Amino acid sequence: MSKKVQAIYLWWHKPVIDRELLQSLPNLKVIANSGVGMDHLDLKLVAGFGVKMANAPRAVSSSTADVGMALLLASARRLVEGYHIAISSGIKDWEANFLGVEVTGATLGIVGMGSIGYKIALRAKAFEMNILYHNRTRRKEQEEQAVGATYCQKLDSLLQQADFVMVVVSLTPQTHKLIGKRELELMKPTATLINISRGAVVDQEALVTALQTGALRAAALDVTDPEPLPRDHALLKLKNVIITPHLGIKTDQATYMITEEAVENMLAALHGLPMPSEVLPS
Amino acid sequence: MWYHKPVITEELLQGLPNLKVVASSGVGIDHLDLNLLFSYGVKVSNTPFVVSTDTADLGMALMLASSRRLVEGYEIAVSPDTQYFPADWLGTEVSGATLGIVGMGTIGYKVAERAKAFEMKILYHNRNRRNEEEESAVGAVYCKKIDDLLRQSDFVLLSVNLTPQTHKLIGKRELELMKPTATLLNISRGLVIDQDALVEGLQNKVIKAAALDVTYPEPLPRDHPLLKLKNVIITPHIGSATKKTRRLMMENMTESIKTGLRGLPVPHEVV
Numbered sequence: 001m002s003k004k005v006q007a008i009y010l011w012w013h014k015p016v017i018d019r020e021l022l023q024s025l026p027n028l029k030v031i032a033n034s035g036v037g038m039d040h041l042d043l044k045l046v047a048g049f050g051v052k053m054a055n056a057p058r059a060v061s062s063s064t065a066d067v068g069m070a071l072l073l074a075s076a077r078r079l080v081e082g083y084h085i086a087i088s089s090g091i092k093d094w095e096a097n098f099l100g101v102e103v104t105g106a107t108l109g110i111v112g113m114g115s116i117g118y119k120i121a122l123r124a125k126a127f128e129m130n131i132l133y134h135n136r137t138r139r140k141e142q143e144e145q146a147v148g149a150t151y152c153q154k155l156d157s158l159l160q161q162a163d164f165v166m167v168v169v170s171l172t173p174q175t176h177k178l179i180g181k182r183e184l185e186l187m188k189p190t191a192t193l194i195n196i197s198r199g200a201v202v203d204q205e206a207l208v209t210a211l212q213t214g215a216l217r218a219a220a221l222d223v224t225d226p227e228p229l230p231r232d233h234a235l236l237k238l239k240n241v242i243i244t245p246h247l248g249i250k251t252d253q254a255t256y257m258i259t260e261e262a263v264e265n266m267l268a269a270l271h272g273l274p275m276p277s278e279v280l281p282s
Numbered sequence: 283m284w285y286h287k288p289v290i291t292e293e294l295l296q297g298l299p300n301l302k303v304v305a306s307s308g309v310g311i312d313h314l315d316l317n318l319l320f321s322y323g324v325k326v327s328n329t330p331f332v333v334s335t336d337t338a339d340l341g342m343a344l345m346l347a348s349s350r351r352l353v354e355g356y357e358i359a360v361s362p363d364t365q366y367f368p369a370d371w372l373g374t375e376v377s378g379a380t381l382g383i384v385g386m387g388t389i390g391y392k393v394a395e396r397a398k399a400f401e402m403k404i405l406y407h408n409r410n411r412r413n414e415e416e417e418s419a420v421g422a423v424y425c426k427k428i429d430d431l432l433r434q435s436d437f438v439l440l441s442v443n444l445t446p447q448t449h450k451l452i453g454k455r456e457l458e459l460m461k462p463t464a465t466l467l468n469i470s471r472g473l474v475i476d477q478d479a480l481v482e483g484l485q486n487k488v489i490k491a492a493a494l495d496v497t498y499p500e501p502l503p504r505d506h507p508l509l510k511l512k513n514v515i516i517t518p519h520i521g522s523a524t525k526k527t528r529r530l531m532m533e534n535m536t537e538s539i540k541t542g543l544r545g546l547p548v549p550h551e552v553v
Contacts, residue, residue: 012369062377066400070346077343077524079517080356086501086516087509094501094518096285102524104335126399127339228364236360243359245367247350253375 003027007266009259013040022049030269032262033279035249036060036116039171039198043281053279054265057115059257064248065119068196071220071242072164075192076103080242101163101190101217104128109162111155111178112169112197113139120166121147134158159186164194171198179203184210192218196248199225208234211241222247285519286313295322303542305535308522309333309389311552312444312471326552327538331388332530337441337521338392341469344493344515345397345437348465349376353515374436374463377401382435384428384451385442385470386412393439394420407431432459437467444471452476457483465491469521472498481507484514495521 002024008015008031015021017031022045030052033041038055046053074080077100085094108124110117113135121131124147131149133139138151152158155178159165165187169175179193180203187193193216195202204225210216218240227246235241249258261277268275283306288294295301301324306314309330319326347353350373358364358371381397383390386408394404397420404422406412411424425431428451432438438460442448452466453476460466466489468475477498483489491513500519508514522531534550542548 062401063375066346066376067350069400070343070350070352073339073343074347074352077340077517077520079343079347079515080353082517082520083353083515086518089504098518098520099523099525099528100520102336102526103339123396123399126396127342128335228359228367231362231364242352242356244350244352244355245359245364245371247352247355247373250372251350251375252372253378255372 006030006270007032009262009266010034010041017041017046019045022046022051030054030266030275032056032265034255034258034262037170037198038279039200043279047281052269052275054262054269054275054277055279056258056261056265057277059254059261060249061115061119063251063254064116064196065123067222067244067247068116068120068166068168068194069123070247071194071196071222071244072108072166072192073103075194075218075220075242076101076106076164081239101192103164106130106163107132107161109133109152109158109165110149111158111165111167112175113149114168114170116196117166117168118143118147120168121149129164132158132161155183156186159183160188162191163188164192167193167195167197167201169197169201171200175201177201177203179207181206181209184215187216189214190217192216192220194220196222199223199227204235208238211238218242220244283307290314290319292318295319295324303327303539303548305538305542306552307531307535310444310471312473314552316552325542325548327535327542327548327550328552329531329534330550332527332534333522334388334392336524336527337389337469338396340495340517340521341389341393341439341441341467342396344467344469344495344517345381345439345465346376348467348491348493348515349374349379349437354512376437379403379436380405380434382406382425382431382438383422384431384438384440385448386422387441387443389469390439390441391416391420393441394422405431405435428456429459432456433461435464436461437465439467440470440474442470442474444473448474450474450476452480454479454483457488460489462487462490464489465493467492468494468496470496472496472500477508481511484511491515493517495519 005025006029010033033055036055036057107130110133113133133149134152134155178201220242222244265275303325305327377400380403383406386406406422407425407428451474493515495517538548
């Protein structure tokens with residue numbers, strides 16, 4: 001059986017791709033990932049076995065950008081807390097001073113302006129948000145103007161000005177714990193952190209402290225490290241935290257498109273043709 | 283007047299012979315008997331426009347939260363029983379879907395501006411058609427018949443005033459015209475929807491889900507079926523609930539009161 005396997009479609013990081021598995025599949029030609037993140041794969045190891053790899057960058061961007069905006073709005077307007085008040089059996093009257101913070105006209109700082117980050121900028125612009133961004137490389141002037149985004153070469157500058165900080169980077173050794181104690185303390189005490197990238201990009205312990213001490217107003221996390229968090233984790237108990245179970249691409253349409261992209265890549269690899277979204281070890 | 287209190291009755295007005303102005307918070311005036319107030323020579327004001335962007339933002343928040351099952355997802359993420367996240371648990375796309383806006387006033391139009399950025403297809407139904415420029419700025423298509431909007435929309439958003447004409451605008455018939463995969467969003471007034479018909483519609487899967495910032499009454503009785511349905515998000519009428527907007531509303535109201543007391547023209551007077 002193992003000699004017949006030529007392609008693997010990786011769904012939510014399973015199966016785990018390790019040396020033992022690769023050695024047991026001599027005819028494996030390609031691994032296609034369901035999603036854009038490749039941090040769970042040892043790219044060099046896989047390439048060393050002559051196996052090609054692909055991700056699914058096109059299908060994820062709108063869905064994930066939508067989740068970013070959903071979390072930003074839900075956190076700003078205290079939607080989850082509001083829901084609990086609205087349905088709670090203990091409440092007879094609603095408090096008149098239940099207030100959230102404005103989204104329209106606020107400043108959004110996008111950390112990581114790839115496809116997903118840019119789609120967030122397009123959406124945020126319609127909310128008349130002032131958009132700042134930080135990225136390894138600066139985007140073209142046209143692209144910046146189309147969304148009214150201002151480049152912040154220094155991440156610090158973005159953190160100091162933003163009302164909402166949206167983290168949309170890939171997880172790499174450089175972005176591991178990119179947002180730590182120092183970065184959280186640079187943020188405004190009225191600011192909200194939203195993470196739709198990978199849990200490990202944020203120093204979770206530092207985040208807990210920042211939220212508990214009021215260094216930050218709130219956080220909304222679609223990703224954590226690990227997923228799910230241990231049931232006694234401090235983040236689960238904080239009122240000003242919304243956590244969602246990695247919703248990024250969890251729609252019928254996105255999962256269908258991701259699978260289509262994966263199949264395209266696999267067929268191309270098996271026929272020795274150029275792959276639409278090949279990922280090479282850098 | 284804050285959140286419709288105190289209630290204006292004949293008795294109250296008779297007891298306040300020197301009452302000159304009632305400044306009401308928010309834009310809705312359906313809770314006021316205007317004829318009664320005018321007959322006592324009392325001026326009335328509301329706070330339109332300042333609430334518009336926050337209410338439009340909340341409409342978008344409810345649409346996104348409902349489609350991506352954010353509240354359900356939160357419960358899973360924090361539940362003590364959760365050991366892993368289910369792989370086959372899915373929501374539906376907002377990007378590229380069709381949004382039908384019922385009531386394209388200031389708030390409805392701001393929703394359209396926001397929805398356009400999500401590449402949504404926008405239909406709208408309104409007493410009057412908007413001009414061509416306004417329509418093309420947001421790519422909105424006019425549906426003279428509400429039925430056409432209901433049949434084609436993935437999301438139906440209600441942003442009308444409550445008037446005798448819009449009372450129970452969305453009833454059993456309208457719900458049945460909607461797609462079974464559609465979501466109803468209400469940021470207007472609870473009475474625009476026939477709530478009993480909505481409960482039945484949700485229970486029988488006539489529509490997929492609902493997200494309501496407004497109900498009738500507010501709050502709902504604690505044993506109301508809407509509170510128990512998994513596919514319903516309810517929020518406690520927080521359309522204008524941000525610090526900045528509430529401050530602006532207060533400023534509007536005090537301005538109206540000051541001018542009303544001086545016999546000057548009242549800004550945002552309701553006639």
